[in-house]
Amino acid sequence: MATPPNPNELMEEAARWLAALDAGSATREDFEAWRAADSRRAVAFAQVVDAFEQIEPLRALHDPLPRPSRLNRRNMLRGGMLAGGIVLAGGTVAMQAAARDYAETAVGQRRTVVLADGTRVSLNTDTRISWRIKGTTRSLWLERGEIGLDVRAVAGPALRLSANGMRFDLEPGIFNARREPETVALLVLKGTADTGRRQVGEGALAQVIGGDLAVRPAEAAAIDRARSWRNGQLVFEGESLDFVVSEFNRYLDDKLVVADPRLSRIRLGGRFTNTDPAELLTALEASFGIHARRAESGAIMLSAG
Template sequence: MENKSHNSAQRALEEKALHWHVRLHGGDATEADWLDFTSWLEAKPAHNDAYDVVALAWDDADDLPSALHIETSNENVQQGNVVAFPMDRLRKAVAAKPWAFGGGFGAAIAATLMLLVAPVYMAQNDAMDPTIYATAVGEQRIITLADGSTVTLNTDTSISVIMDKTSRRIDLQKGEAYFDVSHEKARSFTVAANSLRITDIGTRFDVRLNAESTLVSVTDGIVEVEPMAQANGGAKNKKPAVRLIEGQQAIHFSNSAEITVQPFDSTQVTTWKQGYLVFKNNDLGHVVSELNRYFSTPLSLAQTDMASLHFSGILQITDQDRALRDLTALLSLTVAKTDTGITLHQDDRVHSE
């Protein structure tokens, strides 16, 4: 009796995980759905384990119509939503022909899901050329997309946009962009950024490309982040996509498979949209590097040890002369301008005291 009760509970948990996966990736999930899903996921470790099996199997599964004999008729599919999942028949098929499902129940789950929700994922996309948007150094630009979403481009940024009947795809080619996404039932919204793919549903987030890393910062809602190789089916040891909620930031280095999640200070990430940067006890080397993103005349430090000086304050990024006045006044620095750049020096009269 105890074993029967356990099997029943496990079956219910599996079906709930399947429900969430189809709901969230079928194109009609709302922000409330994502929040409810997060609460369910965090309620018990078993919930997370069950969902991970589904998410991992989704990408690995092979076809199984011959083993399950499931027909994609109106009895099984209605407007792209799962009506009834044949869990018992699936278990029997896996037991009888394990080789057909990659040797695991999880792979069979994913293959069945693919069959049942085929109307969502198998629609034909019209071939379209991407639309390119870009900004110069020091320029910022707000782009309103055809779906009503907005993309704010930071300095020296380039994106390509493709929108078709089933998806909205953005490729952040360089720089930094802030996304305010309009919810749509029928089309997903994804951003390719360096080595990451970000999947969004009705939320706001910032993506920044650095020389060796990619940063994703969520200011509202939820996004899923995963390495591009894994998203395209190229990774051997696949892991579930990392889910970020408001106030969380993901950092991914190009030479690593790991994604680090940490809290972030929104005042230090998104204030560029208001024309200024906020620094809190940052090294001067970092401050100079950040300012150089916004101005065509580069700043440099006269002595290497100056890079370790600490700076806290607000600097304008629309006026280089004003930014220099504020920076040099707060740190007691002097400025030497040449035809090729600006060099910051320590004021010996102050620093020798």
């Protein structure tokens, strides 16, 4: 029989997750998987959040709170101090985690939100963001999907964008950011961004794969696509059918499927409405003789005539 987890260790682990979520170094998907694996974890995390909400008045009276050393934090956690020992990574960080605002879109939807500093954030399909604009803090987290950013000039620090453990400091300008499971891409359409390792200037694309950062001039097609999705369009300039299908599927509940592998490398271009594949299907049949049929599952199967 497995040994039940020590309650203090559970609280410490929950506090680590709260601090990691706040710092942008953990994904919501990983957190939900951790929490769902054991009901005691969900209880511990709720207690962590509740405790920091209760000591918010102390923060107002003594701001900033002293940041204890790792040894002191561990002793307090195990000794049951401060509402069950919830002091990991500093009280300020964890308390602020509950102060974020959120916005999201479903598959095929778009919306725009305006932050308190005037920054406009356009959310593409199936996207979720959170942010905190308070005092000198200007932080935005891209939790999934793609956003367009019109960052406004205000007194104080740059807007900090976090995604998948990567951080970008955005000066006033226009940007496009996209997060996928293993990558983060930031396109600078106007202005500059700082990765902490190097500057990213206008017309450049910064791409992070794992811990590796690459910065290069953006292709004209990538810039066109970053601008066009805000108008509900997808633009292609000679990309493979595999790529076209994967881009379209981001916007569709009923996915496109290339049923014949021989068709995958066909290249095509054009401008299409992103939530309705009818124009694409017409072009595929007229130009390449590719037929579409709907499967019982709802998927749209593409095959040679």
